[in-house]
Amino acid sequence: MTYDAIVIGSGISGGWAAKELTEKGLKVLLLERGRNIQHVTDYTTASKRIWEFPHRGRLTNAMKANHPVQKRDYPYSEFNPDFWVDDLECPYTEVKRFDWYRGFHVGGKSLMWGRQSYRWSDFDFEANAKDGYGVDWPIRYADLAPWYDYVEAFAGISGSLEGMPQLPDGQFLPPMEMNCVEKDVAARIKTSYEDRRRMIIGRVANLTQPHNGRGNCQYRNLCSRGCPFGAYFSTQSSTLPAAVKTGNLTLRPFSLVNQILYDKNKKRARGVLVIDAETMETREYEAKVIFLCASTLASTFLLLNSIDAGALPDGLGNSSGQLGHNLMDHHFRCGAWGKAEGYEDQYYYGRRPNGVYIPRFRNLFGDTRNYLRGFGYQGAAGREGWQREIAEMQIGGALKDALSEPGQWTMGLGGFGEMLPYAENKVYLDKSKKDKWGQHVLAIDCELKENEHKMREDMKNDAAEMLEAAGIKAVQTYDSGSFPGMAIHEMGTARMGHDPKTSVLNRWNQMHDVPNVFVTDGSCMTSAACQNPSLTYMAITARAAHFAVEELKKGNL
Amino acid sequence: MKRREAIQRLTAVLGGTLLGADSLMARQIDWEALDALSESASIGLFSKRQIRLLNEIADTILPETGTPGAKAAKVGQFMAVIVSDCWEKTDQDVFLAGLVTLEERCKKHSENLPALYAAAMPCTFS
Ligand SMILES: Cc1cc2nc3c(=O)[nH]c(=O)nc-3n(C[C@H](O)[C@H](O)[C@H](O)COP(=O)(O)OP(=O)(O)OC[C@H]3O[C@@H](n4cnc5c(N)ncnc54)[C@H](O)[C@@H]3O)c2cc1C
Ligand code: SF4
Numbered sequence: 315m316t317y318d319a320i321v322i323g324s325g326i327s328g329g330w331a332a333k334e335l336t337e338k339g340l341k342v343l344l345l346e347r348g349r350n351i352q353h354v355t356d357y358t359t360a361s362k363r364i365w366e367f368p369h370r371g372r373l374t375n376a377m378k379a380n381h382p383v384q385k386r387d388y389p390y391s392e393f394n395p396d397f398w399v400d401d402l403e404c405p406y407t408e409v410k411r412f413d414w415y416r417g418f419h420v421g422g423k424s425l426m427w428g429r430q431s432y433r434w435s436d437f438d439f440e441a442n443a444k445d446g447y448g449v450d451w452p453i454r455y456a457d458l459a460p461w462y463d464y465v466e467a468f469a470g471i472s473g474s475l476e477g478m479p480q481l482p483d484g485q486f487l488p489p490m491e492m493n494c495v496e497k498d499v500a501a502r503i504k505t506s507y508e509d510r511r512r513m514i515i516g517r518v519a520n521l522t523q524p525h526n527g528r529g530n531c532q533y534r535n536l537c538s539r540g541c542p543f544g545a546y547f548s549t550q551s552s553t554l555p556a557a558v559k560t561g562n563l564t565l566r567p568f569s570l571v572n573q574i575l576y577d578k579n580k581k582r583a584r585g586v587l588v589i590d591a592e593t594m595e596t597r598e599y600e601a602k603v604i605f606l607c608a609s610t611l612a613s614t615f616l617l618l619n620s621i622d623a624g625a626l627p628d629g630l631g632n633s634s635g636q637l638g639h640n641l642m643d644h645h646f647r648c649g650a651w652g653k654a655e656g657y658e659d660q661y662y663y664g665r666r667p668n669g670v671y672i673p674r675f676r677n678l679f680g681d682t683r684n685y686l687r688g689f690g691y692q693g694a695a696g697r698e699g700w701q702r703e704i705a706e707m708q709i710g711g712a713l714k715d716a717l718s719e720p721g722q723w724t725m726g727l728g729g730f731g732e733m734l735p736y737a738e739n740k741v742y743l744d745k746s747k748k749d750k751w752g753q754h755v756l757a758i759d760c761e762l763k764e765n766e767h768k769m770r771e772d773m774k775n776d777a778a779e780m781l782e783a784a785g786i787k788a789v790q791t792y793d794s795g796s797f798p799g800m801a802i803h804e805m806g807t808a809r810m811g812h813d814p815k816t817s818v819l820n821r822w823n824q825m826h827d828v829p830n831v832f833v834t835d836g837s838c839m840t841s842a843a844c845q846n847p848s849l850t851y852m853a854i855t856a857r858a859a860h861f862a863v864e865e866l867k868k869g870n871l
Numbered sequence: 872m873k874r875r876e877a878i879q880r881l882t883a884v885l886g887g888t889l890l891g892a893d894s895l896m897a898r899q900i901d902w903e904a905l906d907a908l909s910e911s912a913s914i915g916l917f918s919k920r921q922i923r924l925l926n927e928i929a930d931t932i933l934p935e936t937g938t939p940g941a942k943a944a945k946v947g948q949f950m951a952v953i954v955s956d957c958w959e960k961t962d963q964d965v966f967l968a969g970l971v972t973l974e975e976r977c978k979k980h981s982e983n984l985p986a987l988y989a990a991a992m993p994c995t996f997s
Pocket of ligand 1 (some may be wrong): 325415416426429431569571572607608610616835836847851
C-alpha cells in the first residue's frame with residue numbers, strides 16, 4: 315500500500331503530525347505498535363472510586379514481577395495498569411540505571427502525561443551557543459513562537475499572562491486559581507525578591523472552559539486514567555478526532571515499525587517494514603514522506619535498527635555519528651517543604667489537577683552560579699489528609715474524628731533542572747538480547763554529572779529560602795535522588811543542528827542525510843532547558859509538517 | 872457511658888497512651904468464638920480467625936463514633952488483601968508473627984488485669 319505520508323507513533327508528536335498532514339490533504343497512514351484505546355469508552359478506570367480498586371491503587375507483587383522498571387516510580391499503579399508496558403516483553407540494557415517509562419497504545423504517553431505546558435525562550439535556544447555545550451540550535455524562539463501560538467490555541471492551555479522573558483506568555487485559556495496559602499506565598503516571594511522571582515499558577519493542558527467541542531475540567535485530578543470529558547489534551551481528545559474528520563487518515567494499531575526502508579540510489583526512505591505485534595507477520599508500507607514520532611528512544615532505536623544490508627552500518631541518517639548520543643532528561647525530586655500556620659478555616663474547590671510554578675531565575679539577568687543553566691519549580695500547598703499523624707493520639711474515636719477533618723496546611727516546591735548535552739550519555743544497539751518481537755534491544759548509558767549535582771544544591775536551598783521568606787515554618791529540604799529517565803523528559807539522541815557533520819536533523823527536523831524523513835519527537839532536541847518539553851514537541855511537529863507539505867508540493871522530497 | 876468516653880477513661884487509667892494488648896482488651900474479645908473459626912486460609916495468607924482479629928484491632932484504632940468503625944468497613948479483610956498481595960515476603964512474616972505475639976499478650980493481660988478493666992468499664996460494650 316502506498317500513502318502520501320506515514321506517521322510512526324500516535325503519542326503527542328505523532329498525533330500532531332497526523333492532524334497537520336491530513337488537514338493539508340495528504341493521505342496518511344498512522345502506525346502505532348500498541349492496541350487501540352477508544353476515547354472515553356476505553357477509559358475503564360476513569361470513574362472508579364478509590365475503594366473500587368482492591369488494593370486502593372497499590373501495586374501487587376504480581377504487578378511488580380512483570381514491571382521491574384515501571385514499578386520504580388509513582389506513575390505505574392493500580393489506577394491505570396493497562397497504560398504501561400510489560401517490561402519483560404521489551405527489555406533494554408541499563409549500563410547505568412535509566413528508568414524508561416513507556417506505554418504502547420494509541421495515544422502513547424499523551425494519555426498519562428502531567429500536562430504541564432511551558433514555552434521555551436531564547437535563553438534556552440541560545441544556551442548551547444553561549445556556553446559551548448552541545449551544538450547550536452538551528453532555530454530561535456522567533457521561529458517557534460507562531461507555532462506555539464498555533465498549538466496552544468488548538469490544544470487548550472490554561473495559564474496566566476506574566477510578561478516574563480524566560481517563560482514567554484502564550485494563547486491561554488483562563489488560569490486555574492491558587493489556593494489561599496499559595497496566594498500569600500506568591501505575594502511574599504514577589505516582594506521578598508523584588509519580582510526577580512515569581513510564583514505563578516501552573517500552565518496546564520486542562521481546559522478551564524469548554525473548547526473546540528471538549529468539556530471543561532471537573533477538578534477531579536484523575537487525568538492519568540483518561541478523561542471522560544476530553545478536558546485535557548491527549549491524542550484521543552484532540553489531534554486524532556481532527557485527523558479522522560478529514561477522511562484522510564488510516565490508523566493501524568498493533569503495527570510495530572521495525573525498520574525504515576531506504577532506497578540507496580534516491581537517497582530517500584521508500585517506506586517502512588512493520589511487524590504485526592499480535593501475529594508477528596511482517597508487511598511493507600510505502601510513502602513519499604515519513605514522520606518519525608515514536609518517542610525519543612524508540613525513534614532512535616528504529617533509526618539505529620534500520621540497517622539496510624551493509625549500506626547503512628551505523629543506522630539511518632547517521633553519517634554524523636551523533637545518532638544515539640547527547641541523551642538528556644531533567645533531574646528533579648529535590649526541593650523543600652514546610653508548614654503554613656493558620657488558614658484553618660479555609661479550604662479549596664475540588665482537586666485541582668495542577669500546581670504552581672516558579673520559572674527559572676538562576677544564571678539569568680546578571681545572576682551567576684558555579685554551574686551552568688538553571689531550574690524551575692513545581693509545587694503546591696494543600697491540607698494534610700487522614701494518613702497524617704496526630705501528636706499524642708495513636709488510637710481511638712477521638713483520633714478517628716480528628717482525622718476526618720482536613721489537617722495542617724503544608725507547602726512544597728520541587729525543582730526541575732536542566733541537564734547538559736554530553737556526547738558520552740548515549741544509547742546504542744545491544745545485539746546480545748532480543749525482545750518479544752525478535753528485535754535487538756537498546757543499551758542506555760547515561761548519568762548526571764557535576765553540573766547537575768551542583769545545581770541540585772541550589773534546587774534544595776533556594777526552595778527552602780523562598781519558603782522561609784514567605785513565612786512557611788519548619789522548612790525542610792529533601793533530595794530523593796534522581797536517575798535519568800525518571801522525569802520522563804528524555805530527549806536529544808537525534809539532535810537538530812546547522813551542520814550535517816555534527817547533527818542528525820536540520821532546522822526543519824528533516825534528516826540531513828534522508829530528506830523525506832522528519833523526526834519531531836524529543837530526540838530532535840539540541841538542549842533540554844528546564845521546562846517540561848512536550849509543548850515544544852507539539853510546536854516543532856506542526857512546524858515541520860507544514861514545511862514538509864510545502865516541500866512535497868515543490869517536488870523537493 | 873458512651874463507648875468513646877469509656878475508651879478515653881480507660882486511656883486515663885492505663886496512663887496516657889492506649890496501645891496494643893491493653894487497648895485490644897478493652898474490646899472484650901470473645902476468644903472462644905474466635906478460636907472456633909477456621910484456621911484455613913480465607914483471604915490470601917489469612918484465615919477467617921485472623922481476619923476477625925484484624926478487624927478487632929482495626930476497630931480499636933478507628934472505632935465507631937458518629938460514623939461506622941473499621942470493623943464495619945471490613946478493614947480486617949482489606950488488611951488481609953494488602954498484606955497478602957502487595958507486601959514483600961519478609962514483611963509478611965513480621966506481620967503474621969506480630970499477630971501471634973499480640974494475641975498471646977492479650978490473653979495474658981486478660982488474666983492479670985480483670986480488676987483494672989472492671990474499674991475502667993462499668994458498662995459492657997457490644
Ligand atoms: C507520568 C508522566 C508525566 C508527564 N508529565 C509531563 C508534563 O507535565 N509536561 C510535559 O511536557 N511532558 C510530560 N510528560 C512527558 C510526555 O508524556 C512526553 O514528552 C510525550 O508524550 C512525548 O511524546 P511522543 O509523541 O514523543 O511520545 P509518546 O507520547 O510516548 O508516543 C509515542 C508512541 O509511539 C509508539 N511507538 C513506539 N515505538 C513504535 C514503533 N516502533 N512502531 C510504531 N509505534 C511505536 C508508542 O507505542 C507510543 O504510542 C510526562 C510523561 C509521563 C509518563
Ligand atoms: S481532572 Fe479534569 S481533565 Fe483531569 S480527568 Fe478530571 S475532568 Fe478530566
